[in-house]
Amino acid sequence: MRDHSRGSPVLAAMGALTDLVLPRECGGCLRAGSSWCARCRRALATLSFGPATGNTGGGPWVVPHPVPAGLPSVHAWGVYADPLRAVVSAWKDVGRRDLVGVLAPLLTASVSGAVAGAGWGDGVVLVVPAPSSGRAVRARGDTPIVALCEASLEQLADRAGPALRVAPALRHVRRVADQSGLGTGERRGNLSDAVAVKPLWRNAIRDRRCVLVDDVVTTGATLAEAARALREAGARGVVAATIAATQRTRG
Numbered sequence: 001m002r003d004h005s006r007g008s009p010v011l012a013a014m015g016a017l018t019d020l021v022l023p024r025e026c027g028g029c030l031r032a033g034s035s036w037c038a039r040c041r042r043a044l045a046t047l048s049f050g051p052a053t054g055n056t057g058g059g060p061w062v063v064p065h066p067v068p069a070g071l072p073s074v075h076a077w078g079v080y081a082d083p084l085r086a087v088v089s090a091w092k093d094v095g096r097r098d099l100v101g102v103l104a105p106l107l108t109a110s111v112s113g114a115v116a117g118a119g120w121g122d123g124v125v126l127v128v129p130a131p132s133s134g135r136a137v138r139a140r141g142d143t144p145i146v147a148l149c150e151a152s153l154e155q156l157a158d159r160a161g162p163a164l165r166v167a168p169a170l171r172h173v174r175r176v177a178d179q180s181g182l183g184t185g186e187r188r189g190n191l192s193d194a195v196a197v198k199p200l201w202r203n204a205i206r207d208r209r210c211v212l213v214d215d216v217v218t219t220g221a222t223l224a225e226a227a228r229a230l231r232e233a234g235a236r237g238v239v240a241a242t243i244a245a246t247q248r249t250r251g
């Protein structure tokens, strides 16, 4: 923290504000100095599933094992390991929303890989964030995955291909436990019929192609349940894109 006590009160206030807006601590390793350090930037590049250079394909399809029934094809940018794990957690759980700039390019690559992999070359494709639980939204005061999707689509705005629109169309229809403490079978039971398309989005989803987006795919239970809700609402095709995957069983 800088010393704001000397000099003009206006400058001091601006300095304090800058500290709020731009935390001077790395989102990957917590080292002081910058919000995303050069060391973490280099380490992140090694986690990509795709080629080390010129990776515009967004990495390969990943398949969790066992595959949950109804899991759509999932594209992931890279492996869920530090510093990516740390930066996702700092962004989502610790409120470091400034790190959206680190994560958006990864999601951008994954979404565009999923769209290309599905062979969707034109028309409109909806980008549907996985639903956050009501509790999580209340605790955080916002839905970071929606903002991340919007930041990613901005980066894709000038590219060829289908028009992509963020559609926060899904919600939980009953309470679910935090998935992270549960095993594979428990996760599936916890989420069974837990997600639905919001009534206002029903018409928009019907006959549409959708890319489901989540930060991390672990067992695939969340994406399978969200895909079920979209298909039930009449979605014509569903694929998924995530920043990271905890495992990869197919290249």
Ligand SMILES: [Zn+2]
Pocket (backbone or CB within 6 Å): 026, 027, 028, 029, 030, 031, 036, 037, 038, 039, 040, 041
């Ligand atoms: Zn770092």
